[in-house]
Amino acid sequence: MEVIGLDIGFGYTKCTDGQRFLVFKSVYGEAAELQFREQLLSDPDEEDYLHVEIDDNAYFVGELAERQSVERFFTLDQSQFVADFTKVLALTPLSTLVARQEPVKLVAGLPISHYRRHRTELVNILKGQHPLVSIDKDGQRTDTVVRISDVKVVPQPFGTVMNLMLSDLGEVRDRRFLREKIGVIDVGFRTTDYTIADRTRYSERGSKTTDTGISRAYTAIAAKLQESSGVNVELYRLYDAVDRGSIKIHGKRYDLKLVKEQAFSQLASTIATDANRLWANDWDMDRVMITGGGGAVLAPYMSKLLKGEIMPVEPGTDVRLNNVRGYWKYGKRLWTRGAPAAAAAATASS
Ligand SMILES: Nc1ncnc2c1ncn2[C@@H]1O[C@H](COP(=O)(O)OP(=O)(O)OP(=O)(O)O)[C@@H](O)[C@H]1O
Ligand SMILES: [Mg+2]
Incomplete structure (x- = not known):
């Protein structure tokens, strides 16, 4: 059994088994017949070559699609994203990370405002047996079956909160987070999610999704x-x-x-204004954390506009991975040990 965290973002898909991280652009396209497979000069990153066949359709995924597919698919529409994109974007990294037929227990996320509407649909798309063929950059074909036995869907920024609270074993690592009230602003490519973890509980009032992504x-x-x-x-x-x-x-x-410079500072000011307004009643918040890839880019513009104490980003971390790390830790907590307090609190929110 393998626990996997999967964050299918509008910008990037992030997937981890706790050891390896696969990150690629959330783009796919028709696979073209490549006549000439040699690299021109440099040795490319092995992981850049994502080529799969699912349900008799051949796809290039991520940067490969961007470079080689004539017809490419990319969307910023949530319904279309869940219905048409999740299968390809989820199965491709899973086929790389997990051995054939090994049962996968998966934690994935959705933006807060789309959570209720799309949660069941997402589970239905992902759960079950998915035969597929993966093709490496020399054209070698490997048949495999991705077997997803369990899917847990959580609201996206919860990944960041779980990542803060839990260790790699899924244990509570810093008890401070069990006592504090923390605001999270997750700026992604399309969406910005705002949420409050109040002593591990999810605050409905302080949570929302806007389309102010990067x-x-x-x-x-x-x-x-x-x-x-x-x-x-x-x-x-x-x-x-x-x-x-x-x-x-x-x-x-x-x-x-x-x-x-202009576009970023204008966007940062919109997001900070939204947060200050949304959290006007939550002046007792201990700290605010800015996360998501867009958060990393906008944090310097935002921090002076936001009310409250901002948590500094640990240097050297790729904040795009905060959610997926947290999903994986949460999966560990759910499935490889009991289901005590923090996990139960997060489950209560779903
Ligand atoms: N190392 C990096 N490589 C690429 N982009 C980065 C990096 N660090 C920050 N970014 C920024 O992060 C953005 C993507 O952020 P992120 O992966 O969190 O979005 P997403 O989760 O795909 O989107 P959404 O949450 O809206 O679905 C990029 O558009 C870019 O501006
Ligand atoms: Mg995201």
Whole structure:
């Protein structure tokens, strides 16, 4: 039996067995017949090559789809995302991390506002036996079966809270979190989730989802770029460029620093205002934690606008992985030991 944490985000899919972490862009496409498989020069990351066949359809997944698929699928619509994307985005990393037929117990998340509507659907899509073929970069085919015996769906930012509270064995590691009231702001690619863990209990009043993910800033940047270059750059092709601060289109380099600065500070101020308003009655909150990949990017802009004490990010951590780490720890707690207090509290919320 293998416990797996799976965070299928609009931007990146994150998956872990507690030891290895697979992270890839939440994009897939039709697999093309590759005539020439040699790398031109550098030795690529093995994990960049994600190629599977599910239900007789062949897919490239993640960066490979971005590079090689003629038709690519990417969405920012929640219903479409659950119905059309989760199967491919979930089974692909599972087929890499888990041995054939090994029963998988899976913890996955949904944004708070979509939790009730999509939870059962997500369980139904994932649970059961899924035969698939994985194809490596030399074209070698391997038949496998992903067998998912249990699925637990939790509201997304709970992953971050569980990650704070639990050790790798699923034990409570810092009792302070059992006594404190902590606000969590999870800025993802499309969504921002706000939640409060009040002495491990979930506060409905202090929780909500908005569509102020980092993609909103990207949309503003893309619009500016279209004005100046005439090219409509897909959002998921902007990640590296925004990070670098410039992009080359048709041989010409466009500077993005100024527009990025404006877009990020405007978005940060919207999110901070939302949080301050949502938590106006929760002035007794001990600390606020900013998480999610977008959180890492926006934290410097947000911290001076937010009320309350901000928890610093531990240096060297990839905060995109906070939720998935927490899902996995929670799975350990649920399935490899009893189901005491913290787990029961989180279950009560679901
Ligand atoms: N090391 C990194 N590599 C890539 N992106 C990063 C990194 N660190 C921060 N980011 C930012 O994180 C964003 C994605 O964050 P995250 O993975 O938390 O979103 P998501 O969970 O896919 O989205 P959502 O929660 O809306 O479904 C990227 O758009 C980028 O701005
Ligand atoms: Mg997320």
